[in-house]
Amino acid sequence: MPDPRALLNDCFLHDKDRLRHHEALAILKERISCVAGTERIRLEEAGGRILAVEITAPRNVPQSDNSAVDGYAFRHADHDEAGGFFRLEQRIAAGHPSDAPLGPWGAARIFTGAIMPPGADTVAMQEDCEPHEQDGQSFVIVPTGLKPGANRRKAGEDVAEGDVILSSGQRLRPQDLAAIASTGLAEIEVFRKLRVAIVSTGDEIRRPGTGLESGEVYDSNHFLLRGLAEALPVEIEDLGVLPDQADVVSKTLAEVSQRADAVLTTGGASRGEEDHMLTSLDKLGSRYMWQLAIKPGRPMMFGQIGNCVFLGLPGNPVAAMVCFLLYGRPVFSVLGGGDFTEPVRYQVPADFEVLKKKPDRREFYRGTLVTDETGHTRARKFERDGSGLITGLREADGLIEIPEEATSVERGSLVDFLPF
Incomplete structure (x- = not known):
């Protein structure tokens, strides 16, 4: 049943009688849940999508101990305070591992990313070392002061086998895609994009590209809300601009609610004679929220028509953007499989x-x-x-x-x- 306060005449409502911000958030959190199904897509298509399954590491990342720099690998136990005079025994490049262990006071010329040879645990940077030739044998002089394990990346240092890398519900950023790619996964399961219909209302509203008569204005709100919504994984259906006719508004909302996950409207959110969004929502579905004690954004609506979520934002662009950022974005996130993310303060x-x-x-x-x-x-x-x-x-x-x-x-x- 709608809140009794919603039945009062808007002209006589005081802010203390309207829903406070925290109450509005509580209603949204209580009423919404994920409605999106899942699909499997290639990793290169997954940027910005919401992950539908937990990702765990199938192996260590990196898989083996490797060098973090170009330099010389050796056993730190052979190194002393005076430095070290090491005999060069191997050359190891990335992608070309060696199974041969180093001998006492032996070193390997090694390059960044190359697997450490058996027995070696430390790498000296090439710019700190001095190559040397003597009696046809190559040597390298390693400087003092190196700690055991210097310039060595250990196996599993980034991610250990079995670690949870990402949880279901996370929106995938470029760095998240990199983490998934490091495990070898080429395809992942994500929530499908949310189907969102956007509609503007008002006899005075015109889309850009047409002429204006006296009293008419261009529909800036559509492009504002479309841009804000498209920052989330959604598919937009543009319903255009509806006239101030109750039957047209009701018919359009009834039809779109059959195919969309959510409908986002702007304007017509009050109880004026030409404001038909509120009355259409009450006629076709259920209203859970209206009249907020915030500025700007007081006449925001939230409800549902069948299984379609309804968000009715104010007609003023500043109020529309504020309401979308505070309430619309977290609602769409949850509907699409993500978390209810409130703004950082x-x-x-x-x-x-x-x-x-x-x-x-x-x-x-x-x-x-x-x-x-x-x-x-x-x-x-x-x-x-x-x-x-x-x-x-x-x-x-x-x-x-x-x-x-x-x-x-x-x-x-x-x-x-x-x-x-």
Whole structure:
């Protein structure tokens, strides 16, 4: 059953009656779960995808002790404080191991990545050594001060056989692909891409490339939300711009909910006579969240139509982006097999002041990190607060988060900075 607060007239809601940020997160965490199936793909196609199985090391990485530098391998027990005069017995390159053990005071010319010869445990860098010829025999003078095991990579030093390298639910970065490749796996199982439909609404909205009449605006939100969503492993279906007609909105949502995992809308999230997203959601499915005590982003909706998750974001671009970053991105991550990842927060001093802030509401300012004259990092607030100002999003590096209990912000006080 919807929260009773959602039945109140929006005009008379106070922030203390709206859902707080932590309450909204709790609802999202409770209601969502993975809906994506899995598929097996080649490793070169796996960048940015979400891993569906645990990856363990089938063998040591590296498999054998090897040299970390170009130089000379020898037994440290033959080395003394005065250095060492070693007889060159072998030459070992990477990919060409030797099974022959070194004799007493024997050394091997060795190259980076080459397997250490039997008995050798230390490598001297070539630039620190002095090759020498005597009576037709090649020698090398090794310097003093080398510790046992110097410049040697041990077998399993990076990963030991049986170690868990990556867990299910992790989004694969380039360094993760490198770790998987080091085990020899050429194919892995990942969650399939989430099917997300994006729709804009409003008789005044036009797509770029067309002319504008008086009172019309271009649909910047579609490209904003599409770009944000595509940073995750999703497949986007563009539903275009819907007119302010209740029957068209309801019919479109009913149809797309049959094939999409999630639908992402912008605009029409209030209870105005021309706002049909909210009423369509209530008519077709279930609404679990609406009206948040945050700024910007108050009229955000969350619910479902059948098995399709519904996220209704505000129409103002700043509010739409803030809501997607705070709520949409973690929701899509979980639906697609990943973790519920909340933004990273860094505490830094404020390079601004706010004389009066409304209590009972969490506020998110657009901001940048700057270095002051003392060399310290501070958070600077974008000077204008309007939710329709895309310039603030473009010039900002992240969000400055001010909690509900704060009624002002003093210059120099610690604030949370959430990088984009």
